[in-house]
Amino acid sequence: MAEPLLDVSDLTIALKIGARSINIVDGISFRIDPGGRLGVVGESGSGKSMIALALTGLLPNVMQLVSGSIRFQGEALELAPPARMRQIRGRDISLVFQEPATALNPVFTTGRQVSEVLREHEKISAREARNRTIELFRQVGIPAPERRISDYPHQMSGGMRQRVMIAMALACRPRLLIADEPTTALDATIQEQIIDLLAALQEETGVAVMLISHDLPLVAEFAEQVMVMYAGRVAEIAPADTIFEAAMHPYTRGLIACAIGLETGTSRLPTIEGQVPPPLQFPPGCRFASRCPHAAAQCAQSVPGLQPIGPQHVAACLRLDQMTKLEVAS
């Protein structure tokens, strides 16, 4: 097997409140191959965005990387000094955020904001940066790029702004692109365009993509592997093309039920009862237990580990052996 581009193991991120610290992300491991597509799915509060920030050294002050290792192209990022992280950010690993309306600086032209990355990481002239920016705008499908580079963010539509963000992220030909809910703030039709664009650019440039979203079908359509997260832990990792049939974790199944309900438009939407508990109320055992229809006494006590199910397929549930039977019974 080839050397992975990114190998994260046992990553733990804690939220510090006074003397207390709560593991917002609790012992997560995953890997992304060069040119691979990993999808990360979870509700808000699942800690998925924190992973993105931890990978780029942008964790807010109240968050702390407690343990675990992040190997990127063989380099230990968790040990990298801030100056080294700055070189990596935007050049080797880049980010696309959820809300393009606020993620772009309102007082600079979009073109400038793209060329700025180029000039930061590659010592090139203003003129060359401008030409490359125009080329990038064209690449991400912005019409009349020579003109649009002098537009300010407020002069563009949401979809165009997100294209600018993607152009910015791809400017220095990174090895890894992390897109955190890149389509959530956009209209449904624009969402599809942006995902198609990401897919096309991924194939064109060979960049590895980590797509973070709460939307399982969207992620499954895009990614090769899907990692389902719940309350800071991995619930299940499965190949994208089989996840709808082969999902084993009750939470993943719940998400699938919701998604199918949405698609077929049944009158009563199936939902997972309750919501992700706030970090202060994380239970000691399985964090999903309180909402799980299959929870047993043991689930409240012990933390489930990841169990292999098939090739490239693992799930963390204490009642995996009962799962198939239960499902058939009901």
Place this chain on the structure above:
Amino acid sequence: MTDLTAFRSFSTRLTTRMSAAHLPLLIGGVIFGLIVLAAALGPFLTPYGPEDTSLMERFKGPSLAHPFGTDSFGRDILSRVLHGGHVSLGIGLAVITISAGLGIAIGATAGYFPRLDNPIMRVMDAGEAFPTLLMAIALAAVLGPGITNVILALGVAYAPRTARIVRASILVLSQQQFVEAARASGAGPLRIIGLHLLPNAMAPVVVQMTFIFADAVLAEAALSFIGVGPPPPAPTWGNIIADGRTYLYSASWITLFPGLAIFLTVLSLNLMGDGLRDLLDPRLKKVT
């Protein structure tokens, strides 16, 4: 055990967060309280009257008998500063009362009656085009010097500031459901404004009044200093400094102590204003 330590850390966290707003409020309140107390008890604290002259005791530096020294007439500076506090704080109090009264009336009218809003606020714009101090100087110059005129001038000059804040609050509050409900139940504008809107709009006004108090003390002192405030020999802080200015090099204490009194008063009011704002204004609390 762990629960107890968790609770302890939680409670210290709570107190540190509270003191972030309370500490300035507490320090400011204590200093201001002491100043008010000193000004009120002034006559009993020193054996001299503020205008008692003594030719034998001219230009005495700070000593046990005269902690703040004496001036060119041998008057005891401490007694004069304490008495000046009486005058300055009284003027400040009167100014915030007038500016709050005017400001609330104007601001509520502009905020509640959309038709009057624009004309009223344009007049406020023009009023604010004259810096407060300049307006006070002009009014005091035209009306003549005197405590009443200074109060009137400053009270009027600060009214637009209060009016603007009241108007903004009323504009937001009038859109709320409980006001609609009151209107639907047949309450008149006076009743709605007085009973439903103003009580909810008071928090920022109280904060603003504290800051206006601070500004008024500064402005009154400045007016006295340039000779358009309460006329001498009234011992206002500004007057004492104006007196001392002639002897700045030889008897700097005459200038030093009343200035410190102004500084401490204004500082304590600003601290209280900061604390009150953090406490009462949830929008600003989020920012800081």
Place this chain on the structure above:
Amino acid sequence: MSRYILKRLLSAIPVLLLVSIAAFVLIQLVPGDAAAIIAGPDASNDEVEFVRRQLGLDRPWPLRLQDWIFGLAQGDLGYSYILNRPVTEAILERLPVTLSLAGLSIIFATVLGVALGVLAAVFHRSWIDALAMTVALFGVSVPNFWFGLIAILIFAVGLGWFPPGGYVSPTESFTGWLSAMALPALTLGTASMGQISRFSRSVMLEQLGQDYVRTARAKGLGQGNVIGRHALKNAMIPILTVIGISFSLTMAGAIIVESVFSLNGLGRLMLHGIQRRDYPVLQGGMLVIAFSFVIINLLVDILYSWLDPRVRYD
């Protein structure tokens, strides 16, 4: 953009008009016989009657208001019988002193104020924050005339670094001008410095929490670039308003600070106007200061449109 500026220019006209009327009304408030006061204490009866006719005080007020406004439109601020010269002339002579003083103190207040505010926000809740905000609190709490006197005592008399007062024209000696203006500008700018830094801090704190700041960091930009360019340009938009307001504070404060440092500027002219009941001079001075405030606000709005593209294209 030019349309926006034009719109702002037009909206300033009613305010200027109101200000002019206010200055007119002010003189009508003077108790007693205005003609006698304006003619001066030593004027004879004939002279008082002459002044009355000259000023049109024997005519109804709407006509006088009309004359006043038309006069203003031609730059005529009236005549001072006490100085025996046109008010415009007397004010123009003194204006450079006041403008030097106000200009230098606003520069001082802006540079130091924004620097302190930004530092306090970047090092939020550290000792730097506490120190910067203590300096700012001192600035807004200290009475400027007293601060000026103490500054003279320490820096002019004690250390001899600066002259204790007086004005030197920059055309005569630039360093002399700077040295003469150093203490007055420091004295006058301290309050504005405090205001600007307190405000800058809260604006900067808000900006540093914005998404675009995270984007700038994600691009790999350095701290200086993220704070000094991305966040500060956004923060400067609201800060500009406060600088504009500070300017009005400064123009009024000049009356007091000029008196402390014996600077013969507009403020001192007005102060003498008050003492000698020279109302035309007082009225003219007030109007010039109020106008300058309106003009500064106009400039602030134009700077806005330069800083903020959203304003420019709306």
